[in-house]
Each structure stands twice: as structure tokens, then as C-alpha cells.
Amino acid sequence: MGIYSFRGGVHPKGYKELTADKPLVEYLPKGELVFPLSQHLGKPAIPVVKRNDLVKVGQLIAKADGFISANIHSSVSGKVKIIEHRPNNAGIMGESIVIINDGEYTPFEGVGEKTDYERLTPREIIDKVKEAGIVGLGGAGFPTYVKLMPQKPEDIRWIVANGAECEPGITCDDRLMQENPEQIVEGLKIVLRIFPTAKAVIAIETNKPKAIESMRRAVGNDPRFEILELKVKYPQGGERNLVHAVSGQYMESGALPASLGVIVDNVATLAAIYKAVALNTPLYERGLTVTGDGASNPGNYIVKFGTLASEFVNDDEGLKPGTKKIILGGPMMGVAIPNTDVPLEKRNNALTCFLEDDVEKAQQKLTNCIRCGKCIRVCPLGLYPQMMAEAAEKKDYERFIKVHGLDCIQCGTCNYACPAKRPLTQLFKQMKPAAMMYQRAKAAKEGKK
Amino acid sequence: MSTIGKDSTLKHVSSSPHLRDSITTGGVMFNVIIGLIPLTIVGIGHFGLSSALVIIASILSCMVTEYVFDLICHRPNTLYDGSAILTGLLMALCLPPSVPLYCPVAGGIFAILFGKCFFGGLGQNFMNPALAGRAFLLISFGKVMTDYSYDAVTGATPLAVLGNGGSVNVLRMFLGLEMGHIGASVICIIIGGIWLIVSDTISWEIPVASIVSFIIFMAAFGEKGMDPMFIAAHIVGGGFMLGAFFMATDPVTSPMTWSGQLIFGCLYGFLSAIFRCFGSMADSSTYAIIIANLAVPLIDLMPVPQPFGIGKKGASVIPSVEEMNAPKKSGIAIPPSAIVLTLITVVAGGALAGVNMMTSERIAENNLAKALEAYESVVPTADTFEYDDDVTAQIEEMKEAGYYADGAFGKAYINEAVQAVDASGNVVGYAINCSSMEGYDGEIALSVGFDTEGTVIGISFTTLTETAGMGMLVDTDDWKAQFANVKVDSFTLNKAGGSTADNEIDSVSGASTTSGAVVNAVNAAIDFYNNYLIAG
Numbered sequence: 008m009g010i011y012s013f014r015g016g017v018h019p020k021g022y023k024e025l026t027a028d029k030p031l032v033e034y035l036p037k038g039e040l041v042f043p044l045s046q047h048l049g050k051p052a053i054p055v056v057k058r059n060d061l062v063k064v065g066q067l068i069a070k071a072d073g074f075i076s077a078n079i080h081s082s083v084s085g086k087v088k089i090i091e092h093r094p095n096n097a098g099i100m101g102e103s104i105v106i107i108n109d110g111e112y113t114p115f116e117g118v119g120e121k122t123d124y125e126r127l128t129p130r131e132i133i134d135k136v137k138e139a140g141i142v143g144l145g146g147a148g149f150p151t152y153v154k155l156m157p158q159k160p161e162d163i164r165w166i167v168a169n170g171a172e173c174e175p176g177i178t179c180d181d182r183l184m185q186e187n188p189e190q191i192v193e194g195l196k197i198v199l200r201i202f203p204t205a206k207a208v209i210a211i212e213t214n215k216p217k218a219i220e221s222m223r224r225a226v227g228n229d230p231r232f233e234i235l236e237l238k239v240k241y242p243q244g245g246e247r248n249l250v251h252a253v254s255g256q257y258m259e260s261g262a263l264p265a266s267l268g269v270i271v272d273n274v275a276t277l278a279a280i281y282k283a284v285a286l287n288t289p290l291y292e293r294g295l296t297v298t299g300d301g302a303s304n305p306g307n308y309i310v311k312f313g314t315l316a317s318e319f320v321n322d323d324e325g326l327k328p329g330t331k332k333i334i335l336g337g338p339m340m341g342v343a344i345p346n347t348d349v350p351l352e353k354r355n356n357a358l359t360c361f362l363e364d365d366v367e368k369a370q371q372k373l374t375n376c377i378r379c380g381k382c383i384r385v386c387p388l389g390l391y392p393q394m395m396a397e398a399a400e401k402k403d404y405e406r407f408i409k410v411h412g413l414d415c416i417q418c419g420t421c422n423y424a425c426p427a428k429r430p431l432t433q434l435f436k437q438m439k440p441a442a443m444m445y446q447r448a449k450a451a452k453e454g455k456k
Numbered sequence: 457m458s459t460i461g462k463d464s465t466l467k468h469v470s471s472s473p474h475l476r477d478s479i480t481t482g483g484v485m486f487n488v489i490i491g492l493i494p495l496t497i498v499g500i501g502h503f504g505l506s507s508a509l510v511i512i513a514s515i516l517s518c519m520v521t522e523y524v525f526d527l528i529c530h531r532p533n534t535l536y537d538g539s540a541i542l543t544g545l546l547m548a549l550c551l552p553p554s555v556p557l558y559c560p561v562a563g564g565i566f567a568i569l570f571g572k573c574f575f576g577g578l579g580q581n582f583m584n585p586a587l588a589g590r591a592f593l594l595i596s597f598g599k600v601m602t603d604y605s606y607d608a609v610t611g612a613t614p615l616a617v618l619g620n621g622g623s624v625n626v627l628r629m630f631l632g633l634e635m636g637h638i639g640a641s642v643i644c645i646i647i648g649g650i651w652l653i654v655s656d657t658i659s660w661e662i663p664v665a666s667i668v669s670f671i672i673f674m675a676a677f678g679e680k681g682m683d684p685m686f687i688a689a690h691i692v693g694g695g696f697m698l699g700a701f702f703m704a705t706d707p708v709t710s711p712m713t714w715s716g717q718l719i720f721g722c723l724y725g726f727l728s729a730i731f732r733c734f735g736s737m738a739d740s741s742t743y744a745i746i747i748a749n750l751a752v753p754l755i756d757l758m759p760v761p762q763p764f765g766i767g768k769k770g771a772s773v774i775p776s777v778e779e780m781n782a783p784k785k786s787g788i789a790i791p792p793s794a795i796v797l798t799l800i801t802v803v804a805g806g807a808l809a810g811v812n813m814m815t816s817e818r819i820a821e822n823n824l825a826k827a828l829e830a831y832e833s834v835v836p837t838a839d840t841f842e843y844d845d846d847v848t849a850q851i852e853e854m855k856e857a858g859y860y861a862d863g864a865f866g867k868a869y870i871n872e873a874v875q876a877v878d879a880s881g882n883v884v885g886y887a888i889n890c891s892s893m894e895g896y897d898g899e900i901a902l903s904v905g906f907d908t909e910g911t912v913i914g915i916s917f918t919t920l921t922e923t924a925g926m927g928m929l930v931d932t933d934d935w936k937a938q939f940a941n942v943k944v945d946s947f948t949l950n951k952a953g954g955s956t957a958d959n960e961i962d963s964v965s966g967a968s969t970t971s972g973a974v975v976n977a978v979n980a981a982i983d984f985y986n987n988y989l990i991a992g
Contacts, residue, residue, distance in 0.1 A: 343469040374481040375579030380712030419473030433471035
């Protein structure tokens with residue numbers, strides 16, 4: 008396979024060199040831990056522990072509520088302090104389980120027990136993934152076991168391990184691929200047991216030659232595996248583009264990759280599958296990159312869920328003076344937080360600190376749209392952001408839907424490239440749910456007639 | 457709040473993305489200005505101080521107008537986006553070098569107010585402000601705006617010479633050393649254009665599409681077909697190249713999608729070629745771009761986006777295991793829209809070229825018959841008309857030098873001179889075809905008949921496209937009779953009317969420009985008769 012690319016995309020300034028050489032270090036939390044009940048896409052989980060209950064590492068503390076939801080496990084041993092509303096990383100208060108760490112890290116029964124996955128049936132593998140509370144660790148947090156249960160499992164042709172890591176600055180997946188490539192490969196092998204006719208494709212941007220090399224070595228001569236090199240640009244890790252890269256086919260809007268015979272999972276998710284299935288270890292920790300020009304100790308950490316972000320960066324330590332912005336996640340799609348009193352959870356892959364706020368600076372240079380068409384040229388989906396924005400500003404839902412505004416993935420590429428500094432992505436984020444409601448209401452009305 | 461942590465100072469929050477590219481609107485405008493610097497320097501170097509004054513006046517006028525407008529309308533000051541400077545500079549570059557300074561000032565005010573501010577400022581305007589300003593000046597101050605003389609150098613612009621069938625020095629035009637507007641150096645335009653494309657300020661679609669379509673349509677409609685020198689002269693002449701790289705590519709007034717930009721470029725090239733070949737003015741790139749600008753909202757609505765994967769055929773076909781393992785076909789996929797566009801262009805161009813080829817012979821025959829008819833009407837006693845090779849060569853030489861007698865008769869040319877011979881072979885007189893470029897609508901061409909004594913027998917128009925009911929009234933027997941059977945050294949125009957002297961011609965009421973042009977042309981013919989036909 009050659010190096011895959013797509014039409015559009017941008018090259019935001021990368022600063023991966025800040026952390027690319029920093030190995031993943033296990034971080035042990037000092038203070039209390041906060042487990043939001045919503046760390047995934049779908050319904051929040053339901054607590055199964057009470058105040059003052061004793062819990063151990065890997066113990067289930069909240070169980071999935073319904074099909075699209077996920078279990079939550081404790082990452083430490085200790086005592087449940089309280090279940091109450093705490094600020095979460097969506098910037099709102101959400102119900103959370105607060106646990107006091109006893110510092111012992113006593114494992115729960117059975118956690119860490121080796122299992123020979125070769126003997127498991129597909130159904131058993133899926134159940135284990137579900138029990139372990141694994142969700143997409145790329146950032147969306149979609150429950151992984153749902154992805155592993157397509158309507159026609161025999162039609163799945165490709166399992167894609169997404170190691171593109173195209174967000175500027177983040178290197179935790181890169182480090183994972185370098186340090187524990189066998190976890191990812193084993194994870195893929197486990198998934199291949201569910202889909203025996205499928206091929207495994209590991210997609211990596213070419214700016215991570217060490218990761219590519221390391222993955223090649225781990226894969227060895229296994230003919231079921233392939234390494235797909237991706238051109239360096241944002242947003243190379245987009246699901247639709249990856250599906251096109253491996254299958255040569257275009258994903259219809261609203262379709263799942265599985266309808267084209269593809270399943271896409273982040274490399275970290277695959278490693279988590281391996282740990283859940285082969286080591287009986289639920290998902291309670293993950294890789295996190297602390298980076299940005301405002302971070303005084305940039306690095307990669309293995310973080311136990313529930314650890315407060317303030318343990319890494321706060322005004323007294325970890326931050327350079329004058330840091331203006333802290334982002335949970337990467338700078339392109341991450342969420343800016345006013346302070347770091349929020350717990351780190353399943354979807355957080357980075358903590359990015361900036362001395363300068365580009366958005367603030369851009370606001371001072373805001374002009375009318377000059378219709379330069381740059382947003383159109385960079386959109387990875389071939390949308391017309393300028394026309395979508397026009398429709399969004401007028402709240403013209405019909406037009407917004409007609410120019411395929413609902414297909415926007417809010418990757419921020421157009422917003423980044425815009426010389427007039429229009430807040431395009433923000434407009435789409437507001438407009439998309441409204442337009443979807445409009446569409447549903449209209450469909451319901453027409454249904455009545 | 458249950459937790460107020462150690463981290464007490466709140467950080468900025470905003471919607472993602474949190475990074476922005478460094479390019480700004482001002483940066484885009486600044487890039488274009490950088491691209492114009494070589495052109496400006498060469499222009500000032502060639503045309504001298506007066507051109508520098510025109511440029512400064514134009515830029516200042518634009519900036520002050522925008523500033524005052526923002527102030528009066530309580531709008532935020534928008535000078536920092538740099539578009540006013542750019543508008544001023546661009547407009548100055550397509551003005552004659554020694555135009556009176558009230559022109560750039562008035563043009564700047566019009567360009568900024570009517571071309572931009574009244575529509576809601578930068579981004580909302582539907583036509584290029586600089587060209588709006590220039591069009592306004594062309595209509596308002598037609599005379600000074602088409603007077604390209606500078607530093608006492610007078611003559612015809614290369615395009616005017618081309619329009620009259622003369623030949624021009626393409627290399628000098630390319631370098632910008634001929635007469636013309638300030639920004640005439642094509643080599644500098646190309647250097648600036650390449651900078652714009654390399655710096656990602658403009659995309660290649662508009663310049664390439666417009667140049668290609670201009671060449672195609674020029675070959676189809678131009679009187680010399682595919683003659684490379686003729687086409688090259690037209691490409692480097694006038695404002696076409698400046699338009700293709702700097703005006704048509706104005707992001708605000710051009711389409712946003714690449715297919716739209718191709719259509720837009722083709723439209724500009726097509727209109728420019730049409731105006732060059734059939735229009736009344738030598739250079740009408742201004743109008744070509746403005747008209748193409750008007751089509752932009754429509755062009756932008758045409759292509760509904762085809763997002764990644766939407767509506768692709770066979771989108772949910774899953775290959776069999778064998779198919780999956782078969783080697784993949786590779787190849788460059790050409791977007792179907794590109795093929796369709798190319799086909800449309802080729803078919804349209806071909807059809808037009810075909811029609812032109814079929815009709816061009818007929819048109820040429822008609823023109824010849826018309827000329828002959830005119831000669832016959834001004835020397836009725838003649839049987840045949842003969843060319844004298846020496847005289848013809850002399851005329852060609854004078855044409856290349858510029859206006860007849862260095863502009864002593866205004867912008868006049870001698871086109872042809874023939875000997876009138878009667879049935880028995882005696883020379884009974886001469887007929888001279890001459891034209892003045894100073895009609896109200898450009899060129900007026902006419903034939904003047906002389907007997908052997910130098911008495912004017914009569915005149916007859918061969919090209920006359922003046923205003924109906926006014927200028928066109930010169931083509932009446934009564935008015936033309938004023939020239940008949942008079943032997944004078946020159947005629948003078950009597951604007952008041954009621955002339956009594958032989959050499960006085962009454963102006964057609966309300967059409968003194970047309971009348972004056974005719975008198976000038978006839979005087980040029982008399983001068984030519986006296987100095988070259990009889991003396992020579």
C-alpha cells in the first residue's frame with residue numbers, strides 16, 4: 008500500500024516533539040478520585056456501590072444502563088466517600104462517585120488473571136469487552152462491544168487500528184505503539200477471532216516512523232496484518248477517510264463503517280481489549296499526554312480514571328505563569344476548561360496548556376467572510392462550510408440540511424484555515440442539533456399527514 | 457459548588473478548535489499588495505513621477521473614503537483589513553499614467569462607496585471595487601481616461617494599433633515599455649501572479665481558465681485566427697493579464713468552488729475576447745470582469761456539494777473475500793465535473809469557431825463591397841480603383857508610427873488611398889479612406905473623394921456607430937453635402953451653426969464630438985492628399 012491521503016486537510020503547527028520522546032509513566036493519584044457516571048456516549052451508568060462501601064482496583068462501581076452505555080470500574084482501592092454532583096469535563100455538573108484512595112491498590116478478585124483467548128467463543132469475547140466497560144478511547148467514547156456486534160459479522164473485511172493520532176501535540180498513542188505494540192497486535196488478534204475472514208490494518212501517520220517500525224516488528228510475518236501509512240495532515244484519523252483508505256469505498260452519511268465491511272478502533276482501545284480479554288483487567292486507566300507551551304513538565308502518563316486534572320497542572324505547579332488556556336484533549340477538537348478541578352476519564356487523551364489563546368487573538372481580527380473558499384478546499388468531507396455558515400447564521404435549517412450540514416464532523420479544519428476568523432465550527436455545533444430536531448419534527452409532521 | 461480547588465484563576469474557554477492559522481483577511485490583502493509591488497515599481501519607473509502621483513492619490517482617496525464612511529455610519533474602523541489600500545492600488549494601476557489627479561480621487565471615492573461600503577463592506581460587495589471605480593471613470597471622463605500620452609510621448613496604444621490592423625512589438629508590450637495604463641508590464645504581472653499562487657492567496661483555476669478560454673475565443677473571433685503573434689499581442693495588451701491574475705481572482709467577487717472558478721475564468725476569457733473583437737473600445741477587460749462578477753452568485757449556487765461519499769454509486773457493496781485479496785487497481789481519478797466542464801468548453805468553442813469560419817469569408821466580402829461602394833459614391837466618374845504600392849507602403853509605415861501626423865488631427869489614421877481611373881484609363885481623382893478614433897463611440901471611418909485638382913467631391917461613411925438620432929445624423933446627405941465640391945486646406949467646425957464660408961462646417965446639433973471627429977478625419981485626408989498623393 009502506498010501512502011494514503013485525502014483531498015483537503017490542514018497542517019496545524021505540531022508540537023509533538025515536546026513529548027514524543029517521553030515514555031509513558033504510571034501516575035499514582037494523590038487525592039480523592041471522582042468517577043463521573045457519564046464517561047461515554049449514551050446513557051450514564053447506574054452506581055452499584057453506596058456511601059462508605061469499600062472498593063478494590065478493577066471493581067465494578069457503576070453498571071451500564073441499556074445498550075449504548077458502559078460499565079465503570081474503580082481505579083484504586085479505598086472507600087466510597089459520597090455520590091454527588093461534581094464538575095465534569097463537559098463543563099457541567101454531573102453525578103459522580105467520589106472515592107478516597109487508601110494507597111494500597113489492592114486488586115479485585117480475578118483482575119489480572121490470564122485467560123487463553125484462543126479458547127473463547129466470539130460471544131464470550133464480546134461479553135468480556137462489554138463487562139470491562141471499554142469505549143472508544145480516541146475521544147468519542149462509543150461503547151466498543153456494540154461495534155463488535157454488526158448485523159452481518161460475516162461481511163466484515165477489515166479491522167482498522169487507528170494510530171493516525173493527527174491531533175497536534177498528542178503522543179500517547181505514538182508511545183503506546185512504540186512501547187507496547189504487542190498489546191495492540193494481540194488486541195487485533197482477539198478481534199480477528201470474532202471476524203475470522205477479516206484483515207487487520209494498522210493505520211499510522213508517517214510522522215511516527217518509530218511507531219511504524221515497532222508495529223511492523225510486532226506484526227511479524229502474519230499475513231492477516233497490514234500497515235497503512237497515512238500522509239501527515241489533519242484530520243487524517245477521521246473514520247470516513249480511513250474507511251475509504253482501506254476499502255476504497257465511500258461511506259454514506261449516517262452509515263456505520265460496518266456497512267462497508269470495516270470496523271475502526273483506536274490503537275489504545277485495542278490494547279484495552281487485549282487487557283480485558285487476556286488479562287481479565289477492566290478499563291480503569293489510559294495514556295494521557297500533558298503538553299503545550301504552557302505545561303512546565305510535558306510528558307506522557309498512564310492515568311487512573313478519576314484522577315483530578317489539577318494533580319497534573321494547577322496554578323502552583325505544572326503550569327508556566329501566564330497560561331491562558333487549558334484544553335482537555337487536543338487543540339483541534341478538545342474542550343477548553345476554566346479550571347482543572349475536573350476528573351480525567353475514559354475519553355481524555357491529553358491535557359493541553361497554551362500560553363497564548365489563538366481564539367482570543369483571532370477574535371480581534373474578525374472580519375466579514377471574504378468568500379475566499381479556503382474552508383471548501385480544506386474540508387476533509389468535501390462540504391461547503393461557507394454556505395453552511397450562511398445558512399446557520401440565518402437559522403435556515405432547510406438550506407443547512409441541503410448543503411449537507413448534518414454530515415459535518417466538527418473537526419475544526421475550516422475554522423482553523425479561515426482568514427476572516429469566522430467561528431465556523433462553533434456555528435455548526437450549535438446548528439447541527441437544532442437542524443436534526445427540525446428534521447425529525449418535519450418528518451413526524453409529514454408522517455401524520 | 458462543592459469543590460473550589462487550588463486552581464482559582466479561571467482560564468479562557470471557547471469552542472474548539474483552539475488553534476487558528478496565522479493567515480488573516482489583512483494578510484490575504486497584504487499578500488496581493490506584495491504581488492503588485494514589482495508591477496508598481498516598473499510602472500513608476502517607466503511612466504515617471506506623474507504615475508506615482510496617480511497611485512498615491514488613488515490609495516489615499518480610497519483610505520480616506522473608507523475611514524470617513526466608517527466614522528459617519530458608526531461602524532468599526534475597517535482600514536486594517538488592507539482592502540482599501542489594495543483597491544486604491546489596483547485602480548491606479550489600470551489608469552493612464554498622466555491622468556488628471558481628480559480622476560483617481562473621484563474613482564477612489566466611487567469605488568469604496570458604491571463598490572463596497574454601501575453593500576455592507578468587504579465580503580458583501582458583488583463587484584470588484586477597483587473596477588467599479590475604473591468603469592465609473594471611463595463613463596464620466598472618457599476623454600482623459602483614454603489619453604495614454606505621457607512625458608510628451610503621444611501616439612496610439614498597442615491595442616488601438618492592433619484594432620486598426622497594425623502590428624505591434626509584443627516583447628516591448630510584455631516588458632511594459634509601450635504606452636498603456638500604469639500597470640502594463642506583463643512580466644511583472646506574471647511574477648506577482650506566481651507569488652500569489654505559491655503563497656496560496658489565489659488558486660490557479662481562474663487565471664488558467666481565463667487565459668485558455670481567451671486564447672480559444674480570440675482564435676475563433678479574431679481576424680487573424682490562430683496567428684500566434686496576434687494572439688500573444690492581445691494577451692499581453694491592455695488589462696487582460698492584470699485582470700486574470702489580480703482582478704478576477706478577488707476572492708470576494710469570484711466563486712468559491714474550484715469548478716465554479718473554472719466556469720468564472722472561462723466566462724471572463726470569453727467576454728474579454730468578444731469585447732476585444734467586436735467591442736467599441738480597445739480594452740474592455742473591466743467590463744468583462746464586472747459582468748462575470750454578476751454571474752458569481754448564480755455560479756456559486758450551481759454546484760451543490762458532493763460530500764465525501766454522499767451519493768456515490770455502489771456505496772454499500774462489500775467485496776467477497778477473494779475480491780478483497782485481489783490486487784487493487786490504482787490510477788488517478790479525474791472528477792467527472794472536470795470532464796464535463798472541459799467538454800462544454802470544447803464544444804462551445806468549436807461551435808463558435810465553426811460559425812465564425814463559415815461567416816468570416818462572407819463578412820470580408822461584405823466589407824470589401826462596402827469599401828468599393830463608398831469609393832464609387834465619392835468619385836462617381838471612376839470606373840475602377842487602383843492601388844499604388846508605394847503609397848500603400850507609406851500608409852502602413854505611418855500607421856505603425858501612431859496617429860496620423862503625430863496627432864495633429866487628433867486621433868486620426870489614414871487607412872487606404874486609391875487612384876480613381878475612368879473607363880479610358882485616365883486618372884480622374886483619388887479616394888482616401890481615413891478614420892478618427894475620437895467619435896463618441898470610438899472609431900468613425902469614412903472615405904473622401906478628390907478630383908485631380910484637390911477639390912473634395914464628397915464623403916461617405918464606412919464605419920459609424922454613433923448615437924442614433926444624434927451622432928448618426930452626420931450620415932445625412934444634407935450634412936455631408938457641406939464637404940462636397942469645396943477646395944480648401946482644411947475645414948473648421950462651427951458649433952453655433954449658420955456657416956457661410958466654404959471651409960466652415962455646421963455641427964450636428966448636440967453631436968459636436970461626432971461632427972468634430974468627422975472634420976478632423978476629412979482634414980487628415982486633405983493633408984495626406986496634399987503632402988503625399990500630389991507631392992509624392
